[in-house]
Each structure stands twice: as structure tokens, then as C-alpha cells.
Amino acid sequence: MGIQLDFAAVLVEWPLLAKGVAWTLGLTAVSAALGVMLGVACAWVRTQGPAWLKPGVGAYVELIRNTPFIVQLFFIFFGLPMAGVRLSAEWASVIAMVVNLGAYSAEIVRAGIEATPRGQLEAALSLALSRVQTFTHVVLPPALQRVWPALVSQIIIVMLGSAVCGQISTEELSYAANLIQSRNFRAFEAFIVAAALYLMLSMATRASLNWLGRRWLFGGRRG
Amino acid sequence: MVEFSLWDILRNLLLAARWTVVLSLIAFVGGGLVGLALLVARTTPSLWLQKAVGAYVQLFQGTPLLMQLFLAYFGLALLGWDTSAWTSAAVALTLYSSAFLTEIWHGCVKSIPLGQWEAAKSLALNFGEQLRHIILPQAARVAIPPTVGFLVQVVKGTALASVIGFVELTKAGTMITNATFKPFVVYSMVGLLYFALCYPISRYARSLESRFHAHSH
Amino acid sequence: MPTATEAQLALHIQGLRKSFGPNEVLKGIDLTVSAGEVIAIIGKSGSGKSTLLRCINGLETFQHGSLQVNGQALVYDNPQAMRALRQQVGMIFQSFNLFPHLSVGQNIMLAPGLVKKSPEPQRRALTERLLARVGLAEKFDAYPDQLSGGQQQRVAIARALAMEPGILLCDEITSALDPELVGEVLAVVESLASEGMTLLMVTHEMNFARKVSHRVIFMHQGRVHEQGPPDALFQDPQTAELKQFLSSLQ
Numbered sequence: 001m002g003i004q005l006d007f008a009a010v011l012v013e014w015p016l017l018a019k020g021v022a023w024t025l026g027l028t029a030v031s032a033a034l035g036v037m038l039g040v041a042c043a044w045v046r047t048q049g050p051a052w053l054k055p056g057v058g059a060y061v062e063l064i065r066n067t068p069f070i071v072q073l074f075f076i077f078f079g080l081p082m083a084g085v086r087l088s089a090e091w092a093s094v095i096a097m098v099v100n101l102g103a104y105s106a107e108i109v110r111a112g113i114e115a116t117p118r119g120q121l122e123a124a125l126s127l128a129l130s131r132v133q134t135f136t137h138v139v140l141p142p143a144l145q146r147v148w149p150a151l152v153s154q155i156i157i158v159m160l161g162s163a164v165c166g167q168i169s170t171e172e173l174s175y176a177a178n179l180i181q182s183r184n185f186r187a188f189e190a191f192i193v194a195a196a197l198y199l200m201l202s203m204a205t206r207a208s209l210n211w212l213g214r215r216w217l218f219g220g221r222r223g
Numbered sequence: 224m225v226e227f228s229l230w231d232i233l234r235n236l237l238l239a240a241r242w243t244v245v246l247s248l249i250a251f252v253g254g255g256l257v258g259l260a261l262l263v264a265r266t267t268p269s270l271w272l273q274k275a276v277g278a279y280v281q282l283f284q285g286t287p288l289l290m291q292l293f294l295a296y297f298g299l300a301l302l303g304w305d306t307s308a309w310t311s312a313a314v315a316l317t318l319y320s321s322a323f324l325t326e327i328w329h330g331c332v333k334s335i336p337l338g339q340w341e342a343a344k345s346l347a348l349n350f351g352e353q354l355r356h357i358i359l360p361q362a363a364r365v366a367i368p369p370t371v372g373f374l375v376q377v378v379k380g381t382a383l384a385s386v387i388g389f390v391e392l393t394k395a396g397t398m399i400t401n402a403t404f405k406p407f408v409v410y411s412m413v414g415l416l417y418f419a420l421c422y423p424i425s426r427y428a429r430s431l432e433s434r435f436h437a438h439s440h
Numbered sequence: 441m442p443t444a445t446e447a448q449l450a451l452h453i454q455g456l457r458k459s460f461g462p463n464e465v466l467k468g469i470d471l472t473v474s475a476g477e478v479i480a481i482i483g484k485s486g487s488g489k490s491t492l493l494r495c496i497n498g499l500e501t502f503q504h505g506s507l508q509v510n511g512q513a514l515v516y517d518n519p520q521a522m523r524a525l526r527q528q529v530g531m532i533f534q535s536f537n538l539f540p541h542l543s544v545g546q547n548i549m550l551a552p553g554l555v556k557k558s559p560e561p562q563r564r565a566l567t568e569r570l571l572a573r574v575g576l577a578e579k580f581d582a583y584p585d586q587l588s589g590g591q592q593q594r595v596a597i598a599r600a601l602a603m604e605p606g607i608l609l610c611d612e613i614t615s616a617l618d619p620e621l622v623g624e625v626l627a628v629v630e631s632l633a634s635e636g637m638t639l640l641m642v643t644h645e646m647n648f649a650r651k652v653s654h655r656v657i658f659m660h661q662g663r664v665h666e667q668g669p670p671d672a673l674f675q676d677p678q679t680a681e682l683k684q685f686l687s688s689l690q
Contacts (some may be wrong), residue, residue: 066379127550
């Protein structure tokens with residue numbers, strides 16, 4: 001009694017898989033860009049923003065970090081319509097991913113900002129830079145450089161977490177795998193292939209983001 | 224249409240939350256035991272073992288937990304074993320936790336200065352004794368805050384078990400939503416219940432972290 | 441109503457007292473500095489030298505007394521006023537504090553662009569001129585971690601000069617340098633002094649202080665203990681503390 005595995009039945013559906021990969025990458029790219037920006041904004045509030053904003057941002061960060069992504073997604077997609085906000089599955093997925101990444105990035109970037117050597121701030125101050133100018137030109141670039149690996153890891157985590165978005169019918173990779181196995185009943189093979197694709201995606205994304213960080217953030221030289 | 228009160232909803236969610244807690248503990252403890260074995264394997268001089276554990280970690284950290292749950296569910300079925308959502312979720316989450324925990328602990332062991340190993344060796348301790356009496360006790364101290372922090376990840380991970388049908392807090396939320404047509408209220412409560420579980424653990428992990436740093440300087 | 445003399449004063453300090461918590465570090469400083477004067481501030485560590493310097497550009501706040509730069513008193517809670525002050529007063533730090541993610545040229549051009557809104561060609565020309573002046577013309581595109589300590593400090597001087605301040609504060613600017621690199625930095629400072637820049641330098645380089653400064657101030661336990669022209673102070677110290685300090689340097 002051997003186990004018969006039929007990968008061919010899955011691989012023949014490569015167009016569906018390719019579409020799923022494209023969706024996963026697209027969702028990740030958009031969420032990464034917007035999520036990190038949101039994270040930087042929140043980190044700014046928490047380190048030197050106005051006092052009245054701090055509790056709200058703090059609550060947002062703690063709420064997201066202590067609840068599962070799937071619940072956040074379901075709340076946005078199923079719950080918000082009750083409050084009058086009706087979103088498509090794709091928009092709900094992006095928003096959930098941005099909100100999720102934003103909270104984690106906020107903490108990561110905050111750590112980077114707080115590690116700024118005091119001398120840098122004093123030099124900027126003595127050059128008559130304003131607080132905003134100091135943050136944008138002196139504090140933020142080295143802070144991002146410092147935490148880039150952690151930020152990249154978090155983006156990968158969100159990318160892998162996006163698999164859940166298939167549950168609300170966003171046509172990303174896990175949805176494709178599910179669709180394939182519902183047609184040919186090769187569930188195990190389908191998910192093995194999907195998992196392998198995710199693994200390749202996470203390695204490729206990590207390598208690309210590391211390269212991007214080196215090239216663009218670090219002034220075109222070894223960081 | 225039957226009217227459901229807030230208390231009805233909350234009560235049912237709380238009953239399901241028990242299973243979240245049980246599954247979390249099983250995965251955390253089970254994952255800890257497997258992770259410990261993997262840690263010892265990785266610390267041996269065998270290059271093959273080190274690479275194997277490294278690959279294991281890469282596998283679990285580079286693929287979605289959802290895929291791991293599906294694979295456990297369908298994979299166990301292929302092997303002819305019991306494929307209740309319970310077993311699959313327990314197996315998948317245990318292996319998932321073992322990979323992350325062993326990676327966390329490996330980092331802690333690596334942070335112990337080489338001089339400690341050398342001192343232990345020159346006192347004629349064998350590898351097992353070096354590990355047990357010198358290295359692991361020190362590594363354990365460093366490891367406690369991030370390990371406690373990882374428990375939060377496990378609790379959040381159990382939410383995905385709902386997708387393969389395991390009735391824990393999230394699945395209960397979905398079922399109650401379908402019965403009451405109140406997704407906003409239900410999922411808000413689900414979120415708050417997870418928060419009630421995870422936030423104290425997060426805070427505790429943070430306080431351990433600052434206590435550890437206060438001591439070590 | 442300031443007298444004619446007071447209006448020319450670069451710096452006018454009266455009865456300055458500063459504490460860090462319960463610890464009083466400056467116990468009543470009275471000091472006047474005219475435009476173009478070069479002042480060397482010496483003393484044991486803990487005597488308050490750096491703290492005094494940092495009060496002048498507002499990096500430290502003080503609790504009692506008055507401090508006027510170019511006739512204007514310091515207003516801490518007005519960010520605009522503080523920025524205006526810092527355009528008139530530049531500072532060079534012991535640990536250089538160059539911005540590591542920017543090239544040498546970018547380090548120097550940053551503040552003139554952001555604060556003075558100086559257009560690019562103008563900034564660039566100014567930067568190239570200043571780099572040539574400190575002897576580093578070819579290092580425009582280099583990054584700080586590619587330079588020696590002495591070179592970094594010279595870039596820091598050029599960076600401060602790019603804002604065209606009237607007063608330059610030097611906080612032990614050679615203390616973190618290897619001995620053989622000290623000379624190149626002191627040479628730049630000497631040329632600034634000879635051009636009439638108002639300089640206040642906290643320094644341990646006694647020979648340099650003697651050679652270049654118009655007046656030396658010896659600080660002891662938070663007060664100006666003795667001051668005078670360098671030759672008089674070094675050759676003929678009046679107070680026991682200064683005598684002890686000078687002999688401890690041998």
C-alpha cells in the first residue's frame with residue numbers, strides 16, 4: 001500500500017499558480033510600501049510627536065500586535081460593512097496588511113530612532129536645523145539602515161501571513177492552491193507546491209529587499 | 224429570528240477560548256521539547272546535523288503557517304492517520320513552534336562567549352556536561368524574555384487552526400457571526416478576547432527583558 | 441539700553457549658574473568676549489568648561505543669570521529664536537559628529553540648503569571653497585568612515601563654517617585625535633583666528649592656547665578662577681589652583 005502522489009496534476013495548473021504568485025507579490029509590495037510609511041509616521045509620533053497623539057498610536061500598536069491577523073482581516077472585511085464601510089476582498093486584504101505591518105514597523109523603526117547617538121542630534125541642533133529637518137535628514141536614514149534587516153523580516157512575515165487572504169477569496173497563492181485541489185482532489189500535492197513557491201518567494205523577496213536597502217538607502221555603498 | 228444578547232455571544236466565545244488556551248499550551252510545551260532536542264543537535268560538532276536543523280528552521284520560517292496546517296491535515300490523511308482538526312492543528316503548531324523556539328534559543332546559545340566553552344572544556348567536562356552545567360544555564364537566562372514573547376505568537380497562530388475546522392476562538396466567532404449576523408460586534412469581541420490573552424503575556428515578556436538588562440550590566 | 445561697548449560684545453555672561461539636578465556645575469560665571477577675540481578655556485575635568493560652552497549655543501539650559509550673544513538674550517522656548525542663534529554660533533565637537541550616511545560634501549551642504557534655503561550651485565561653490573580651505577578639496581564625495589580622525593574634524597569645521605557664523609565654539613576638538621593628527625586641525629583653527637573669527641576653545645593643548653589665544657580663562661569648580669593674556673597666565677600664575685593645574689600637566 002503505497003502513497004500515490006501526483007504532482008503533474010497540480011503543475012499543469014501553472015497559470016493559476018502564476019496568477020496567485022502575482023497577487024501575493026502585488027499585495028506584499030503595496031502593503032510593504034504603505035505599511036512602512038505608516039510605521040515611520042507612528043514611530044515619529046511615539047518618539048517626538050505631539051503628546052495628545054501618543055496614547056492613540058500606542059493603543060493601535062498594542063492592539064494589532066496582540067491580536068491575530070486573521071481576526072483583523074475578518075473584522076475589516078466582515079465587520080466594517082456593519083459600520084457602513086464596505087470593501088472588496090482585495091481592498092480589505094491590502095488595508096489589513098498595511099494596518100498590520102504599520103504596527104509592527106512602528107516598533108521596529110522606533111527602536112532604530114531611539115538608537116540615534118546623541119552627538120548626531122547635537123550636531124544637527126548646532127547647525128540650526130529644525131526638529132522636522134533633523135528627523136528627516138539626520139535621524140531617519142541611519143535609523144532605517146539600522147533596522148533594515150528587522151524590517152525586511154517583518155515584511156516577509158506579512159507576505160506569508162497574506163496566505164489567509166485567500167479565505168476571503170482574494171486570488172493569491174493559497175487561494176490558487178485551494179482552487180486546484182478542489183478540482184483535482186490532489187490537496188497534499190497542491191499545498192506542497194504552494195509551500196515551495198512561498199519558500200522561493202520569501203527567499204527571493206528577502207534577497208531583493210536587502211539589495212534594495214544597500215543600493216538606495218545606504219548611499220550606494222556598503223552599509 | 225432568535226435574538227442573541229451580548230452575553231450569549233460572549234459566553235460562547237469564552238467557552239471556545241478554552242480550546243485556544245489548550246492548543247497554545249500543547250504547541251508551546253511540545254514545541255519546546257522538540258526545539259530543545261533540535262538545539263542540542265545543532266550545537267554538536269556534526270556539520271550535517273547543524274545544516275539539517277538549519278534547513279528545518281528555514282522551512283518553517285519561510286512558509287505560511289496556514290500551508291503548514293493544510294499539509295498536516297492532508298498529509299496525515301495520506302499516511303492513514305487520524306485527521307481530526309485537533310490532531311492536525313496540534314502537530315502543525317508543535318512543529319512550527321519547535322522551529323521558531325530552536326532558532327531563538329540557538330541565538331541565545333551563540334551569544335554565550337566562546338571563553339565559557341573553552342573554560343568548561345579545559346576543566347575536562349565532556350560535551351554533555353559543558354552544555355548542561357555551563358552553557359545552557361546561562362543561555363536560559365537570556366532566552367526567557369524572547370521565549371515568553373513567542374508564546375504570544377503561538378496564541379495568535381492558533382487562530383489559523385479555525386481554517387481547518389478546529390473550533391477555537393476564531394472559529395467560534397465565525398460560527399456565531401453566521402448565526403447572529405453581527406460580525407462587527409462578534410469580531411470585535413473576538414479581538415478583545417485575544418488581546419486579553421496576549422497583552423499580559425507581552426507586558427510580562429517586556430518586563431523580563433528590562434529586568435534582564437538591568438542585571439547584566 | 442545697551443551702551444556702544446555692550447553692542448559690540450559677542451558674548452556677555454553675568455552671574456550664570458547651572459545645576460544638573462542637585463549638583464551645581466556652574467557657580468556664577470561672569471564673562472565678556474569681544475568680537476574677534478580668541479579665548480582658550482582650560483581647567484581640570486569637572487570644572488564646568490564644556491558645560492559653559494554648551495550653554496552658549498543652548499545645548500544646555502541654565503537656571504540663573506543672563507547670557508547674551510551679539511546683544512540678544514537666549515530664549516529657550518522659542519525654537520525660531522534658538523535657530524537664529526545657532527546660525528550665528530557654530531560648534532565643533534570632540535567626537536566630530538559627522539553624519540555617517542552623507543558624503544563629506546553633503547554633510548557640509550545640508551544646513552545651508554535647509555536653513556538658509558541657499559540654492560544648489562551657491563552651496564556647492566561654498567562647500568568646495570571651504571573644503572579647499574581646510575585642505576580636503578579632493579574629498580568631496582568621500583564618506584566619513586573613509587577619513588582619518590583629523591580629516592573628519594576638518595570636515596566638521598568646514599561644516600560649521602558653511603553656516604557663516606560669527607562665533608565658533610570648539611569643545612576639546614583635538615582630544616579624540618591621535619597625536620600625529622592634532623597638528624592639521626590646529627593649523628585650521630589658527631588660520632581662522634588670524635582671520636578675525638571669534639573663538640571660544642575648551643582645550644588641553646597648552647602650547648596652542650598660548651600661541652593663538654588673546655586671553656586664557658582658567659576654570660575651577662564651576663567658576664572663572666583666573667584669566668588673562670596667555671603669557672602672563674602661563675608664566676606667572678597667581679592662584680595656587682592654577683599653579684597646581686599647570687604643574688600637573690608636566
